[in-house]
Amino acid sequence: MNDFDVVIVGLGPSGSMAALLLDSYGIKVLAVDKEKDIYPLPRAVTISDQGFRMSQLVGIEDIYLQNSTELGGAAFVNKDLEVIGGSIDLKGLISANGWPPVSLFHQPYTDIAIRQKLHTSNVKILLEHEFVCLSDEDENIRGKFLNSKDNIEIEFSCKYLIGADGGSSNVRKQLEISQLDLEYNRDWIVIDVELNGENRLGDKALQVCDKGRLATFIPSHLPFRRWEFLIHENEDKHTFLKDEKIQELISKWLKPDEYKIIRKAVYQFHSVVAKNFRKGNAFIIGDAAHQAPPFMGEGMMSGYRDAVNLCWKIALSIKNKLDTKLLDSFEVERIPHSKFVVENSAGIGELMEAYAEAKDPKEVSKDLVQKGYGSFILPNLTKGLFFGGTADASMHAGEIFPQPLLFKNNKIDKRMDKIFGKSFSLISDSTFTVDKETLNFLEQIDCKSIVLSEDYINDNSWLRSFLQTGVIYLVRPDRYVFGATNSEVSIQHLVEELRLRMNL
C-alpha cells in the first residue's frame, strides 16, 4: 500500500501547478521542497495567454491578473535603442485562449500567493526536505528524503513520482536521463529595479543588439523594471553584481537616483532538453526536463504545459486503473513542443548577436530572422493522443479549442472555460445524441456534452472559425482538440477511437 498516489519533488512553478492540478482531481499528493521559502532571485516575469488559461484550471488566474500588466509589444533595437528589423505591437490583442498574448507579472507577489493557496489545499507539503534517491519496486516507487534541519532520513512510497526539481534535477539524475545540449550557454546578469518616480520608459520589451554588450529591457509590472546584460567570457561575473556596475549598465535608460535595485543575479542561460521525460512511473517536468534562455519568456510556461499535460493523464490512470498507454502520450506530445521553445529562445539570442555584428540589419540571414521572429508563434501539438494518433488540421486536432467568452461593452466580461469542466468535453453549436454504449463510456470519463449558444459564438471570431453547423469536437481536459466529426467520422467513431487510444 502506497503512502501517496503521487509524490512531487520541487515546489517551484511547475511542481506547484502539478500539485494544485492533482489536488483538484482528488488525488492524494505529497509535495516536497528542500527550501523553506520561495525562490528569492529575479526569474520569470512574463505569463502568456495560455499561461493564464492554464492558471484558470486551478483558480490562480486572479493571482496573476492582480499582479500583472499587458505587454505593449517587442522590438529588436540597436545600441541607440532605434528599432531595427521590425517590431511587434501586442496592445489590445486577445488570443483564442481569451487572454492578452503576453503579460508581465511580479513573481515574488504571485509565488507567495500560490504557496498560500497550496497550504490551504489537501496537498501534504513537506518543506526543508531534500529528495535523495529512489528505487522502482514492482509498479511502485520508493525513495528517501533528508530533513535538512536534523539530517533525518524519511522513506516514502508512491505510485507515480514527478520530478519538478529544476535545472540540476536529482530526479533526472537518479532516473539516468541524459540531456540534449543545444549549446547556447552564456552568462547574463539579471537586474530588477523599483522606480522611485513616474515611469517614463516605454511598454515594449527591447532586445538591444549592441555589439558592445547585448541587453534586454523588460517593462515589468509597475513600479518594477527589468534589465538583462550579457557578460563576456573575459569579464569577472562578480563585479557585475556591484551597484556601481549596475548603475553604469542602466545609465542608457535611468539615472541612479531614479530607482532602487531590488534583486540581482548572474545566471548561465542554458538550452537543454532531456532525451526522455519519463522512466516507468517517474516523470520529469519543467526545468528538470528542459531549460531555455529567457528571451522568449516561455520557460515557466513550458513547465506549466508539462504539468497540465501530465496531471489529467495521471488522474485518469489512477481512477480507471489504466495501463501505461495514456501516459505514453506525455513525452510524445511534450518533447517536440518544449524543444521548439528551447531552440527558438536560443534563436532570439543568436539573432541579437547577428544584428549586433551586422553593419546593416538586412545582411542578417533569413534563417536566423525566421527563427528569431518565428518564436512568437508557438506550434500546435503534432503526435500523441489524437484521432488517428497525429494532429490533423482539417479537424483542428492538436490545436487548442478557443475559450468561450462573454462580452460587455466590447470588453471581456467573463471567461467561461469552466463550462467545459475538468475532463473531456463534446462541444458543438447544435444538439446531438449518442448511443447507449458511447454514453456509458462518456460517463465513465466524466465527459460533458455542451451545445454552445449564439451568445458565445457570435462575438468570438475564434469560436466562429471552429464551429461550423453540426460539427462536434472532442476536447481534452487540457483544452487540446482530440478530433472532430466530419462526413467520414461519426461521433461514435470519434469516441471509440479515444477509448481504444486510452485502453479503457
Ligand SMILES: Cc1cc2nc3c(=O)[nH]c(=O)nc-3n(C[C@H](O)[C@H](O)[C@H](O)COP(=O)(O)OP(=O)(O)OC[C@H]3O[C@@H](n4cnc5c(N)ncnc54)[C@H](O)[C@@H]3O)c2cc1C
Ligand atoms: C532570468 C530568467 C528569466 C526568466 N523569465 C521567464 C519568463 O519571463 N517567463 C517564463 O515563462 N519563464 C521564465 N524563466 C524560466 C522560469 O523561471 C523557469 O522555467 C521556471 O522557474 C522553472 O520552474 P520549475 O518549477 O520547473 O523549476 P524551479 O523554479 O527551479 O523550481 C525547482 C524547485 O525544486 C526544489 N528542489 C531542487 N532540488 C530538490 C531536491 N533534491 N529535493 C527537494 N526539492 C528540490 C527547489 O528548491 C525549487 O523550489 C526565466 C528564467 C530566468 C533564469
